[in-house]
Amino acid sequence: MIQPVTAYVGIGANQGDPRRQCHQAVDSLAQADGVALRAVSRWRETAPVGPVPQANFVNGVVALHVTCTARQLLGVCLGIEQQMGRVRSERWGPRCIDLDLLLFGEQVIDEPGLCVPHPEMTARAFVMEPLAELAPEQCHPLTGQTFADLAAAFAPEHLLLPVR
Numbered sequence: 549m550i551q552p553v554t555a556y557v558g559i560g561a562n563q564g565d566p567r568r569q570c571h572q573a574v575d576s577l578a579q580a581d582g583v584a585l586r587a588v589s590r591w592r593e594t595a596p597v598g599p600v601p602q603a604n605f606v607n608g609v610v611a612l613h614v615t616c617t618a619r620q621l622l623g624v625c626l627g628i629e630q631q632m633g634r635v636r637s638e639r640w641g642p643r644c645i646d647l648d649l650l651l652f653g654e655q656v657i658d659e660p661g662l663c664v665p666h667p668e669m670t671a672r673a674f675v676m677e678p679l680a681e682l683a684p685e686q687c688h689p690l691t692g693q694t695f696a697d698l699a700a701a702f703a704p705e706h707l708l709l710p711v712r
Contacts, residue, residue, distance in 0.1 A: 550582075550616060551615075553615075553653035554614075555650075556683075557621075557648065558646075558666070558675050559608050559609070559648075560606065561573075561646065562604060562642050562643065566605065567606050570645070572645075577612065577628065577647075583613075583624065586610075586611040586613050587610065587682050588610050589679075591606050592678065594607045597672070609678035609681075611683065625649060628645070629646070648675075650669050680695040680696045682695075
């Protein structure tokens with residue numbers, strides 16, 4: 549039997565109706581086998597990352613209680629993206645939905661196609677601010693820093709606006 553784990557998934561979208569699509573992704577995660585929704589951060593409007601000109605994103609993070617493996621949860625996330633119409637054609641390009649497995653308990657996983665903690669999460673305010681909202685005292689498994697401390701390290705110009 550698989551031991552229950554708390555996992556965190558980043559959610560973002562910048563095509564169509566991003567906020568509605570983010571909510572749809574949350575609903576789909578909550579209905580997946582072996583997944584129970586624990587908490588949802590506030591949604592934030594964020595600038596895109598990378599060289600491709602595009603619209604701002606709506607981003608947030610969900611906390612999940614899971615009784616599956618990290619690889620199975622990644623499969624759930626990729627399946628939801630596919631069901632919602634995501635086509636991976638351009639790195640850092642616009643997307644109708646993006647689900648990133650950020651953390652899977654305290655596990656550190658580095659396998660082909662699966663790296664947890666997400667290798668870029670500490671460099672992204674749109675990940676760290678929502679994580680700090682959901683679990684401010686939890687520590688990053690590699691750095692040992694709390695999510696609150698990691699979020700506080702961003703310069704004021706990186707502070708994000710909640711979506712109303």
